[in-house]
Amino acid sequence: MPHPDSLTTAVTRETRDVEALVIGSGLSGIGAAIKLRQAGMHDLVLIEKADDLGGTWRDNTYPGCACDVPSALYSYSFAPNPEWTRAFAGQPEIRAYLRTTAAAYGITPLIRFGTEATRAGWDPRDARWHVETTRGRYTARFLIAAAGPWHEPLLPGIPGLADFPGEVFHSSRWRHDHDLTGARVAVVGSGASAVQFVPAIQPRVGRLHLFQRTAQWVLPKPDHYVPHAERWLMRRVPAAQRALRNAEYAAMEALGVGFRHPSLLRAVQRLGSLHLRTTVKDPRLRRALTPDYTLGCKRLLLSNTYYPALTRPNVTVHATAVESVQGSRVIGVDGSAADVDTIILGTGFHILDMPVAQRVFDADGASLDDHWKGSPDAYLGTTVSGFPNAFILLGPHLGTGHSSAYMVLEAQLDYMARAVRHFRSAGWATMDVRPEVQAAFNAEVQQALPSTVYNAGGCSSYYLDSNGRNSFSWPWSTGRMRRRLARFDPEAYDHSVDHSVRT
Incomplete structure (x- = not known):
C-alpha cells in the first residue's frame, strides 16, 4: 500500500x-x-x-x-x-x-x-x-x-558576516528561540523595523550597539488603547467607523501636500526636531540622531519609545555604516567597533x-x-x-x-x-x-517627481532603484x-x- x-x-x-x-x-x-x-x-x-x-x-x-x-x-x-x-x-x-x-x-x-x-x-x-x-x-x-x-529580506554583503561565530538573523526572520537576555547585540540598520524592535529588546539585552548609516526623522506616535466603549460604538454604528476612517484619510492627505511641496514640511520637521530635543538631552547623541535631509525624503517613522531607548546606559549609537565583521567584532566605517554575540539585521527588503x-x-x-x-x-x-x-x-x-x-x-x-x-x-x-x-505614463511620472520630497529631499532612499531612478513613488x-x-x-x-x- x-x-x-x-x-x-x-x-x-x-x-x-x-x-x-x-x-x-x-x-x-x-x-x-x-x-x-x-x-x-x-x-x-x-x-x-x-x-x-x-x-x-x-x-x-x-x-x-x-x-x-x-x-x-x-x-x-x-x-x-x-x-x-x-x-x-x-x-x-x-x-x-x-x-x-x-x-x-x-x-x-x-x-x-x-x-x-x-x-x-x-x-x-x-x-x-x-x-x-x-x-x-x-x-x-x-x-x-x-x-x-x-x-x-535584504541581506547586506558585509565582509566577514558569514563567518560571525554568534547568531545572525534578519528582523523579518526573528529567532524567537534565541534568548537575548543579557546578550551583547549589534543592530545593523535604523529603519522602520529597528525603530520598533530596538525599544522592545533594549531592557533585556546586556549591551546594544546600533549601527546607524543614516539618521531618521522620527515623529511622536499618536497611539493609544481603544476603550471597549469606543469599540462598541464602532460595532453598533458603522457610520462612526467610516467617519473615523475618512478623518484619518483627510489628515494623511493633508500631510501628503507637503510631500509634493517640500517647503510646507518645515512645520512637521520642527515637530520632529522638538521630539528629538525633548527626549535626547545628550548633545553629542542628539547630533548623531539629527537627519541632514528634508523630512519625508525617506520613509516617515513614528515612535514614542525609540529615542528614549537610545539614551539608556546599555545602548551605544554608532553613527556609521558597518564596514566589516572580524570574528566577534563589528567594525564601523568610522573605525568604531563592538564585541557582540548576536547580530540583528534591520536592513529592509x-x-x-x-x-x-x-x-x-x-x-x-x-x-x-x-x-x-x-x-x-x-x-x-x-x-x-x-x-x-x-x-x-x-x-x-x-x-x-x-x-x-x-x-x-x-x-x-x-x-x-x-x-x-x-x-x-x-x-x-x-x-x-x-x-x-506605458512609456507615456512613465514619462509623466518622472516629469512630476523632481519637485517632490522623494527626489528633492537630499537623501538616498529605497525609493531609488539601482540606476538611481525613482521607480517607487507616486x-x-x-x-x-x-x-x-x-x-x-x-x-x-x-x-x-x-x-x-x-x-
Whole structure:
C-alpha cells in the first residue's frame, strides 16, 4: 500500500487549468481574490509558499511589530474592523484580521499552501500563463503577482558576516528561540523595523550597539488603547467607523501636500526636531540622531519609545555604516567597533528588485527583470507591456510616503476588476498594454517627481532603484490615483478576440 505522503504528492502535483492564478496570500492576494470573485470569476486559486496566509504580517513577528498607519485606514474599506484594540494595530491583530477576512469571504479554501511559484511563462499559442510550482503545474488565463515589495529580506554583503561565530538573523526572520537576555547585540540598520524592535529588546539585552548609516526623522506616535466603549460604538454604528476612517484619510492627505511641496514640511520637521530635543538631552547623541535631509525624503517613522531607548546606559549609537565583521567584532566605517554575540539585521527588503520579477517570463523567454533592467516600470503601476493578462499589485510608481498601502491596493483592485469585466464581456482572449501608453505614463511620472520630497529631499532612499531612478513613488495625491485607476480604457490595450472565452 502506498505511503499516505505519496498519495498527497500525487494529488497535489496534478496539472490544473484555472481562470486566474494569484501568487501570494497577503493583503494583496486576499484582496485580489475577493475582487475577482465579486467580478464574477470563481475559477481561481492562490498559491502560497508558506504554511499560512498573511504575507509580511505573517513573516514579521519581531518584538514590537506594529503598523505605522492608523488602524482604521489599515484595512479593506469593504471589510472594516471595529475590534482594533489600538489606534495603531500590532502584528498579531493585523494577521488575525487578514485570516478572518479571508475566511469570511470564502478565500481560505482557495489557497494552496506550501506551493511556491518557480516559473511563470506566457504561451501565446493557447493564450495562457504556464506556471510551474513546487507542487505541480497550473495554466491560467490571468496571472496576478501579489507577492508584494515587503517580502524578501535584504541581506547586506558585509565582509566577514558569514563567518560571525554568534547568531545572525534578519528582523523579518526573528529567532524567537534565541534568548537575548543579557546578550551583547549589534543592530545593523535604523529603519522602520529597528525603530520598533530596538525599544522592545533594549531592557533585556546586556549591551546594544546600533549601527546607524543614516539618521531618521522620527515623529511622536499618536497611539493609544481603544476603550471597549469606543469599540462598541464602532460595532453598533458603522457610520462612526467610516467617519473615523475618512478623518484619518483627510489628515494623511493633508500631510501628503507637503510631500509634493517640500517647503510646507518645515512645520512637521520642527515637530520632529522638538521630539528629538525633548527626549535626547545628550548633545553629542542628539547630533548623531539629527537627519541632514528634508523630512519625508525617506520613509516617515513614528515612535514614542525609540529615542528614549537610545539614551539608556546599555545602548551605544554608532553613527556609521558597518564596514566589516572580524570574528566577534563589528567594525564601523568610522573605525568604531563592538564585541557582540548576536547580530540583528534591520536592513529592509528587496523593494524594487522583487524576486517575483525573476520568475515571470514573456513569450520570448525574457523575464520582467530583463525588461526592467534595474528600473521597474508598469502602466498605472499595474500592467506591463509584453506580459498579457497579468497584473502586478503594489507595483512600481504607486508608493506613497504618507498614506496606507490599502488605499493604493484598492485603487488597483478596482482597476483590475474593471479590466476583467470588460475582457470577459468583450470576448477578449488577451489584453496587453500598448508600449507607447506605458512609456507615456512613465514619462509623466518622472516629469512630476523632481519637485517632490522623494527626489528633492537630499537623501538616498529605497525609493531609488539601482540606476538611481525613482521607480517607487507616486508624485500626486492618492485621490488622483483613485480617479486615474477608476476608469479602464480599452484603447490603452492591444487585444485579441476569442469567442470561446468563458463568461
